[in-house]
Amino acid sequence: MALGFFSRLKEGLSRSTQKLGGNLSAVFTRRRLDDAALDELEEVLIAADLGPAVAGRVIESFRSSRFGAEVTDAEVRDALSAEIARVLEPVAVPFTPDPARRPHVVLVVGVNGTGKTTTIGKMALQFGRQGLRTILVAGDTFRAAAVEQLQIWGERVGAPVIAGPPNADAAGLAFEALKKGRAEGADLLLIDTAGRLHNKGALMEELAKIIRVMRKFDETAPHSVLLVLDATTGQNAIEQVRVFKELVAVTGLVVTKLDGSARGGIVVALADQFKLPVHAVGVGEQAEDLRPFSAADYARGLVGEGLKLHSGAVVEQGED
Numbered sequence: 001m002a003l004g005f006f007s008r009l010k011e012g013l014s015r016s017t018q019k020l021g022g023n024l025s026a027v028f029t030r031r032r033l034d035d036a037a038l039d040e041l042e043e044v045l046i047a048a049d050l051g052p053a054v055a056g057r058v059i060e061s062f063r064s065s066r067f068g069a070e071v072t073d074a075e076v077r078d079a080l081s082a083e084i085a086r087v088l089e090p091v092a093v094p095f096t097p098d099p100a101r102r103p104h105v106v107l108v109v110g111v112n113g114t115g116k117t118t119t120i121g122k123m124a125l126q127f128g129r130q131g132l133r134t135i136l137v138a139g140d141t142f143r144a145a146a147v148e149q150l151q152i153w154g155e156r157v158g159a160p161v162i163a164g165p166p167n168a169d170a171a172g173l174a175f176e177a178l179k180k181g182r183a184e185g186a187d188l189l190l191i192d193t194a195g196r197l198h199n200k201g202a203l204m205e206e207l208a209k210i211i212r213v214m215r216k217f218d219e220t221a222p223h224s225v226l227l228v229l230d231a232t233t234g235q236n237a238i239e240q241v242r243v244f245k246e247l248v249a250v251t252g253l254v255v256t257k258l259d260g261s262a263r264g265g266i267v268v269a270l271a272d273q274f275k276l277p278v279h280a281v282g283v284g285e286q287a288e289d290l291r292p293f294s295a296a297d298y299a300r301g302l303v304g305e306g307l308k309l310h311s312g313a314v315v316e317q318g319e320d
């Protein structure tokens, strides 16, 4: 039986949950909220990658509302989950292709290996199931494996893939795909891009050229620029957003590999710092594992709300 939305997310986040939720239990098994407890709490939050700004605010909020009170780990967890959900709420925006575009052009950017190609494949499959006609563009022409991987997804999904020979001009491919998409009334054009050129200037020029050339055909393209980030890189994801925002007008984020990571808190730090929409999160390699991002579910999953922790092991309390 297919897992429900929250179950799948919860399963994917389990390593992050154990880290944050487990550490919370270790700090607060009924304890007075004094300076030492708040210091320990701050350390747990920072170790969970929530970032110093969010951690600092959470501590201040606890200090002003409950200082000196005796609290349990469940209370701390509930209050923390609410605080995290507040940070995430504004960025939990699903990706919705604009039906007026035909095709809605999406440039997918990010460092190599973050999961761009896989995310494109998953999106193509999910939108294909909704009846949207999608074209894929193998714009990472420097890596033969990336082209092959996209072709495999294209076959699985039944979506045409526009690819060229090794080192082909990505801008030319994107232009050709856009023309084809318009002629055929496609709904969505997903463009894979190279993530590592020999320097930042070269990468910027590559992306700028793709955009410039596509605009000769449709001056509103691209309609979205999705930056794919790998959660396992933790705080490094912050730096990647900074760099890519300088290169191109990023409109939204996808955070992948949360299943292999105890660093799910990074999404909170990203949301707080950049306020960019988080369209989806990746919690595994299957198409279904690209999940729309829900603030409340994510916050609950991260702190392990509704879970009971025994000596570090997560035990479920009933069904969700």
Ligand SMILES: Nc1nc2c(ncn2[C@@H]2O[C@H](COP(=O)(O)OP(=O)(O)OP(=O)(O)O)[C@@H](O)[C@H]2O)c(=O)[nH]1
Pocket (backbone or CB within 6 Å): 110, 111, 112, 113, 114, 115, 116, 117, 118, 119, 140, 143, 145, 146, 149, 195, 256, 257, 258, 259, 260, 281, 282, 283, 284, 285, 289
């Ligand atoms: N566990 C897990 N693996 C993922 C997820 N997303 C992607 N991957 C895996 O991460 C690896 C890299 O993904 P790619 O899609 O090739 O990454 P890319 O950014 O396109 O990188 P290049 O192809 O090297 O440019 C692959 O083995 C994917 O199956 C995820 O959410 N969870």
